[in-house]
Amino acid sequence: GNSVTQMEGPVTLSEEAFLTINCTYTATGYPSLFWYVQYPGEGLQLLLKATKADDKGSNKGFEATYRKETTSFHLEKGSVQVSDSAVYFCALTGGALIFGKGTTLSVSS
Amino acid sequence: EPEVTQTPSHQVTQMGQEVILRCVPISNHLYFYWYRQILGQKVEFLVSFYNNEISEKSEIFDDQFSVERPDGSNFTLKIRSTKLEDSAMYFCASRAGIQAFFGQGTRLTVV
Numbered sequence: 001g002n003s004v005t006q007m008e009g010p011v012t013l014s015e016e017a018f019l020t021i022n023c024t025y026t027a028t029g030y031p032s033l034f035w036y037v038q039y040p041g042e043g044l045q046l047l048l049k050a051t052k053a054d055d056k057g058s059n060k061g062f063e064a065t066y067r068k069e070t071t072s073f074h075l076e077k078g079s080v081q082v083s084d085s086a087v088y089f090c091a092l093t094g095g096a097l098i099f100g101k102g103t104t105l106s107v108s109s
Numbered sequence: 110e111p112e113v114t115q116t117p118s119h120q121v122t123q124m125g126q127e128v129i130l131r132c133v134p135i136s137n138h139l140y141f142y143w144y145r146q147i148l149g150q151k152v153e154f155l156v157s158f159y160n161n162e163i164s165e166k167s168e169i170f171d172d173q174f175s176v177e178r179p180d181g182s183n184f185t186l187k188i189r190s191t192k193l194e195d196s197a198m199y200f201c202a203s204r205a206g207i208q209a210f211f212g213q214g215t216r217l218t219v220v
Binding site: 032034036042043044045046049051089093095096097098099100101102 | 142144150151152153154157164165200202207208209210211212213214
């Protein structure tokens, strides 16, 4: 079945550091890929998405590229801010959304 | 901006009691979902609903769970006899196209 594997957290960074959160997937067919973010005490918000191979999703300085050859969708940001502290979930869909376990990011000033 | 709304935001119930969690999806959406997130753990798929029937469900969604769309706007999740391990955040989601929109969640505490 479909599954998503994310790097274990927590990830702790200083402000303006470079961020990478790894995500790989297993799926039949050609799923769409997503990153969702969950700020403390809130629900899930879509951060970015990509619907086909080589698509790059981007939003709020975050980027991720759909790599079919490596079945990956790594999240990157060039310079993180304290306000980026949250839990980040990689997800895929070929029907229901299937989430990874989530990676907690903590950014300090 | 349209949004998915869930009520209540927090529910405390005694073990063995029935609970109904309510969701109002975005009005023109056709696909509806329930997910749960046990504290500090991953977001787990429970069930998807399309065209007035369950289209997919996970192993978690056993006979204790049921979903209903009683009218044109609400989408409910019922747990018949709650257990301690049902304590979690329950998220409703809906979609029309690729993107799913999530509600703010209902925190269910079973005591």
